[in-house]
Amino acid sequence: MLSDISTPVLLLSLLGILFGLGLGWAARRFRVEQDPVVDQIDALLPQTQCAQCGYPGCRPYAEAIASGEADINQCPPGGEAGIRALADLLGREPKPLNPENGVEKPRTVAVIDEEACIGCTLCIQACPVDAIVGASKQMHTVIEEACTGCDLCLPPCPVDCIDMVELEPRLETWRRSRPAPKIALREPA
């Protein structure tokens, strides 16, 4: 009687485990090697996913740099220190930030004026890092730790209730500032 239940349960569990192990093995065996340079570049980018570089996110920008399609000076949130790190990694000459992509700003976070929010969910759809919570016709709010300060939620808001505020350095948000460049950057001739 008991075996009527236990045999099928055991068999299916065994099948599932076997298939899982097989797929796990296959995933290692048939892993596609990706360009390690892309990973290294991606690690240096600030991961704001703000798309100011002209690519949909940091990873696509890293891929574009690796393939030589994009230059290293298109990332305003990374700023001068970011360009310097990229130049070091790729053995290139550092150059000033391309003004077409924007200017370097202090780190900000989005704050929603909760009185004015009408709950339209448009900013939720625009947020590249899912840092806004809320539902239709409900008040929305920003998770401060997740917000990258990319400004992408500002244009879709129909009631302009989102403000970018400079981050007050608190104990949990304070970070040692990156060392300033030692030599002045030259404009490319």
Next chain:
Amino acid sequence: MAEYLLILVSTVLANNFVLVRFLGLCPFMGVSTKLEGAMGMSVATAFVLTLSSASSYLVHQYLLRPLGLEYLSTLSFILVIAVVVQLTEMVMRKTSPLLYRILGIFLPLITSNCAVLGVALLNVQEHHNLFQSALYGFGAALGFGMVLVMFAAMRERIAHADVPLHFRGAPIGLLTAGLMALAFMGFSGLANL
């Protein structure tokens, strides 16, 4: 030999999985708006169907039957199909990036193609052996691919035709599929299995 030929004729024409058995209608309607997509889907399905019907046969014959657990066949076949699709995707990605780029997005969709499960279950019902099962799967995929490509070619033309407003889009597609199914009724009796 004649028997194998009969299986092929039966699955491709007389018992076509889409138009006679009405299995796999979801990709049939879903990926038939572009001819290239339909071709990619057909090739990917042929690949997976042949492999999965053979491996479902093995699972049924050597695991379920000896333990008297035939009633678990639906559940375990779904498992087998999902694994085969995943494995195919991994191997294809490694060995043939070109093929992966063409078929890549279609592969996961095949998991939910009910023709794949239908073939596996019918194999059991018809008491096919290993080779017959694989051939049955391949024939089913051939028939599926054929009508999918034909249907996609028609829909590409219909997209430019002056269709009455209320019939535009899916309705005219379903009507076309119905007419194709009627035409395929003419093959019934050609090969009875």
